[in-house]
Amino acid sequence: MPEFKALVDGYRRFRLGSYREQRERYDQLSQGQAPKIMIVACSDSRVDPARVFDAAPGQMFVLRNIANLVPPLSAIQGQSSVAAALEYAVTGIAVHHIVVFGHARCGGIQAALAGDFDNPVAGRHVHAWMEFIAPARDAVRAACALSPDVDAQRALEQAGVRLSLDNLRTYPFVKEAEDAGKIMLHGVIFDIGDGALKVLDKATGQFRQVPVEL
Template sequence: MPEFKALLDGYRRFRAGPYQDQRRRYDALAAHGQKPGLMIIGCCDSRVDPAQIFDVEPGEIFVLRNVANLVPPFDDGGGLHGVSAALEFAVTQLEVHYIVIMGHAQCGGVKASLSGDFNDAAVGEGFFIGEWMRMLSEERDRVTALKRTNPDIDAQRALELAAVRVSLKNLRSFPSVREREAAGTLRLEGTYFGIAEGILYRLDDEDNEFKPLDPNEVGI
């Protein structure tokens, strides 16, 4: 199993190259702490690393990744709320100005939601995946019904885009997010990355549609 060795080799390259090139930035981040102005909530998928896609420097973005880039609705009950805790930290402590949901093509979590393979799985066999993806149940049923009457629809992509909208809706159920958005100090954005084409789509506020960004355009 050579994967961990490859990881350590990468660390050594990092220490010899990028770390030395950005030593001042790392020293400043260590001395003064982080103050990113933007949070990205993306998927765990190894093909969609936000830092690479957006070509950012260390300390510029606060990243949370989970299965299918989902945000659960606000819940102040007991339990361990990893997504909510990270969101709370970003909004109330770091005081980020943007929260970006970044969905992507070929999402395994969305595929699991559509297939229903994990709906009745036991612990250790997909139980947690099935429970997590229940957040998309309503949208999955809508997309599935639409697929039956319109066979040409790409159900996978439709549900991937819906997942971004669901997360944006759930973000607004958090009082801290809702208050800051109303005050104009926080903005929410929905995006979607096409892996095969390398194109980023942005959710347009006016018509609620995802539109491709021209990589050559300036001042988007």
């Protein structure tokens, strides 16, 4: 199993390469962090937000979980990594933006649609987690039943991002910061297949591709 060795080799390249090149930045960061952006991304290994946004160390406060979901406050019981990260980002760091970063070909979304984890014994934890998206999944399934042209995977990826944005506003500290103009919420979807990034247009409610001159 050579994978861990490859990881440590990667660390050596980092230590001798970009860590050295950005020495000043790391010196500064060792005093503390003040990122202005929080990202809620999927745990999927293919969609590292720091790479997609070409971000510098210290630029983004990142929370990752299966299918980049934010559960509503009412569904959270006791300890929650999502609630803790949100609270710290908003009330501690005072980020200016929260970005829900969805992605195409999401395995969590695919499994939710296919019902892969509907057997709570086989996939107990994933099943319970993906239940947060059940209302959106049911709506997409119903739309697909009416119109077979609907791309269910894409529709649920988009609906999942919209749902998480709505759920963000169930946390009073997020809602208050947004109402006070201190924070902006954004939804985006990235496709590793063609490199396209789509941003949710608040005016139209549609996702629009970011133009890039290639």
